[in-house]
Amino acid sequence: CPEPTTTTSEILNNWQARKEALASKEDEARTTLDPIVARVLSGKSTELEDELLREHDYPDRSLVSDMRQGFNLTGWIATTGVHEPDVRPPKSSVDVQLASAKAKNTATLQKMKLLEVNEVAKETWTETKKELENSWLFEDTSPDLSKVLIAPRFGVRQGSKTRVIDHGKSCGINSTTGLPERIRLHGIDYLASLLTWAMNDPRPSDRALLRICVLDTDSNRADKLEPAAAESLRGRLHWFSSFLFGRRSSIALGEIGKRANGVNGHFALGEDLRTALTYLKDEALDGDPLVLDRTPKSTYLIFTDGSLEGDVGMIGGILYDASGHPLSFFSGQIPEDVITRLYMFSDHPIFEIELLATWTALSLWQDELRDSFSCFYLDNEVVRSFVQMEDVVKCRAWFSRVPTASNPSDSPSRGEFGESRKPAVPLEEVLPRDGSRDDVKVLPNDPETLRLRVKSIAEITQEEQHEFVFMMNRYGATVLVQEEFDDGLQAYKTLDRWFGRCIPHDAMNEFGIVEINPAKPTSINTANPKKEHLPHTDDAYTDSPSAFLTLQCRQSAPSGGGESVLVSGADLVAALSNEELRTLMQPGMVSMGRRPAGDGSWMKVSSIPLFWVDKDSGWLQVRWRCNDGCLGDVAEEVKPSYEQMDAIARKEVHQLVVPLIPGEILVIDNRAIAHGRRSYESDEPRVMWRKNYVGNGELASQLTSGMCATFSSMFDGLHSMFDPSSWDPAKIKL
CATH class of the missing domain: 3.30.420.10 (Ribonuclease H-like superfamily/Ribonuclease H)
Incomplete structure (x- = not known):
């Protein structure tokens, strides 16, 4: 490296003199800085930097003032004049992200606990501790998960070094940022230092929003079980468990089997696996043997x-x-x-x-x-x-x-x-004649059972599609949960392919979507959020109700209210005698209508049967509406039956409450499951996208629409083959 020239020495001496001359002005400027920003800028002459940038006509005139204020992590990034103009507005807002923050943050923290403790994780934790010691980070011991966005921190091995990455995209904070320019890409060292500077020196309002979570490898030295070891253990225990009474050992072996098959993709011992191993250990020491006896059992x-x-x-x-x-x-x-x-x-x-x-x-x-x-x-x-x-x-x-x-x-x-x-x-x-009722679609007790997690709905895999078909045919409803929140339209590439033609609606947009929003109500029931929307099936006011409906959550009520409510149609049928069911399978017994929010007038009315059997599949179908203001005439002979079913649909014991967060899509068999909504405050934002389908898409041969097959003995003598598409209401005397 050559010796500095006289010119270089003069320049450095000049800068030093100017720094000393600006010292008092620098001290005065520091009195107005945020404490954490002041700590980050400690020892740096921002007045000298500002003067030098101006002297060399640097395009970004506000760089130093932005440094003193703290850099934006949300909203619009300041225009620098250094890069090419290329406006990219924020894809979301802080309020939208916070609406689902609690659920996402809880999931992020849970995933962090399950990470494997390896060398990269240890080095990531060591780097984090260094940043804490340097006061570049502060520890939040009791964050309010509904008011912050938590970004997971992980390490990436690059050569002999581990780079620490804070995944702002996963927590949604990246989508709240707008860029007026296309930032020029530099080397990884430059970018890493730039991002570290920005993260360590955010403006105070963004500092209150963003949190980073990282695996503490000092206190979280989790035991682990690798798939190969789990497979070997399962083989030995499978032989041993065959000598034990009961099925608890089989359930425990199932948990070990999940690890052997690599389910969840990590090696740490979760609560379920640890419980299974503990049970099998105790049974190996103290379990009762299986007794074989020739005596006939009662x-x-x-x-x-x-x-x-x-x-x-x-x-x-x-x-x-x-x-x-x-x-x-x-x-x-x-x-x-x-x-x-x-x-x-x-x-x-x-x-x-x-x-x-x-x-x-x-x-x-x-x-x-x-x-x-x-x-x-x-x-x-x-x-x-x-x-x-x-x-x-x-x-x-x-x-x-x-x-x-x-x-x-x-x-x-x-x-x-x-x-x-x-x-x-x-x-x-x-008791059905075949000894089982597996053909009846019945909702589970836990709403989490309905959730099917996929990487992308638009690019769903064959395996995920098969799981979806299984869940729909078993429960009559599924919640599709994808990893990232997007504009929502991409998912309909898959839904349209699956379910075929959509059911038209006068309020739908060019994509066939009806927005359910109290700010733009489509009916008297969606206009009043403070009143619960009672269970019903969609299109009950038409002569050909949709087979499948989809509800995509775009914005959930911040209070947590407005949850979706589901009721099994089988629970309604179970309240009826054979004779009552036979009567309700006739047209003209119960009329239902649609009443727009504007004047509440009756726009459409239908009197098709409450129950009918699909002539092609032989499955029992339901059309339902609680007495919610859109119920028309009820024939005298079926009033007791209807009122009994109405009471069942309103009881919480028969309702499955399903909270949805933005991006999740609830898919319902509209002829097997009734749906509704709990109340929420009228000033709260809540937006759902609804799109209903005929059911003639690619999955038509795999999905069954309806509550159950009518060959069960429960429906002996009930052979109504009503087809709503062929019914002429003019022939029915109401």
């Missing part, structure tokens, strides 16, 4: 149920032998202090009460059920995982769902022992 049928009306909770159960003869029953009221405790953990603890009913049956009748083959019939799904008590009683149990109206234990669960509200249901009508 078979029992057990019906259980629970009820909750206000603060009064009751349970009931009936024990039958294999021939359907009742052997024993119980009925009891739950103590008030227990109900009070249950309400501390749930707004409507009916699932806990029904779980208690099954536990009571196993406890009371354990002597009879010991070493038996027993079938438990329930009107919910919650106790199918009730496997620990099976081991205690040594009962080989099988669980199945039975409609509420067909459950003989419903009466004792309400303290009723005399004349019931309806004639008793014969046992042979409760």
Whole structure:
């Protein structure tokens, strides 16, 4: 390196003299700086830098003032004049991102906990600690997850170094930034230093918004199980578990199998896998062996149920032998202090009460059920995982769902022992002739079960598509969750291909989308957010309702209200007798209409049947609307039946509440599942995109539309083959 020339020395001496002359002005400017910005700029002569930039006619005249204020991380980035003009506005806003921040932040933190502790993770944590020591970062020990955007930090190995990356795109903060110029790309070192400077020196308002999360490898030294080791362990334990009683070991082996197959893509021990390994370890030491016996085993049928009306909770159960003869029953009221405790953990603890009913049956009748083959019939799904008590009683149990109206234990669960509200249901009508009811679409108890996570809806894989078909045919609804929030239109490339022609609507845009927005209401029910939108099926006012509907959340209510509500059509059918169902399968029994928000006049009205059987598939279809202001005439002979179904659809115990965040798409079988919305404040923004389909797309041969196949014995004698597309309303006398 050559010796400095005299000219260079003179320049440096001149700069030093000018710096000293500007010292007082520099000190005065620092008094107005934000404390963290002042710390970052400590030891730097910003007055001298500003003077030199002006002297050399640097285009960005506001560079130094921006440094003193703190750089923008949201909104428009300042124009510098250094780069070519190329305006790219923000794709989103801070308010939109914060509307879904809590859910996204929770997921980000959960994923961070599951990361593998490797050398890159350790080096990333070491670099983060250095930044903390230099006061470039500060620790937020109790962030409000609804008011910040959390970007995950990870390391990237480049040669012998690990570069630290803060993924602002994943938390949505990048989409809130607008660029007036196309920034010229430089080398990685230049970019890394520039981004570090900007992140360490944001303006105070953005500093309150952005958070960075990183894996603490010092305190988070998680145990791990790699797929190869899991596969070897599963093989050994599979042989061992065959000598154990019960199915808990099979469930535990399933968790090990997920790791062996590389599910989740990490090696850390999650809670489910750790619990499974702990159980298998304990069973290896203390588990009871499986006893083989030539003695014939008894078979029992057990019906259980629970009820909750206000603060009064009751349970009931009936024990039958294999021939359907009742052997024993119980009925009891739950103590008030227990109900009070249950309400501390749930707004409507009916699932806990029904779980208690099954536990009571196993406890009371354990002597009879010991070493038996027993079938438990329930009107919910919650106790199918009730496997620990099976081991205690040594009962080989099988669980199945039975409609509420067909459950003989419903009466004792309400303290009723005399004349019931309806004639008793014969046992042979409760059990379908094939021994199962897997053909009935019934919603799960946990809304998370409906979520199908995909990388991109527009570019969905064949495997993801097969999983979607399975979920729709089982539950009648699915929530598509993709990794990144986009403009929303790309997803319809897949949805249009799947479901075919869309159902026209006078309020739809050029893409066939109807915006559900109280600021631009399309009906009397969407105009008033403070009033819940009661369960209904779409297009109930037409003579040919859509087969499938899609609801894409574009903006959720910040308060968390306005959640979607789903009700299984099977629950409505279960409230009816055969004769009542037969009557409701006739046209003209119930009329429903559409009433625009403007004047509330009746725009369209239809009186097609409430239930009908599709002539091609043989599946039972439903058309439903609660009495929400859009219900027309109800024939006298079906009023009791309709009112009973209306009460069921309104009860929380029959409703599945599904909260949606922006970008998620709820797909519903419109002829099997009714949907609605909970209330929210009228001044809150909430925007949904609705697009309904005929169902004649690529998946027409794979998806079934409707509640269940009518070859089940439950529908013996009900052979209405009503086809709404061929019905002439002029022939029906209303």
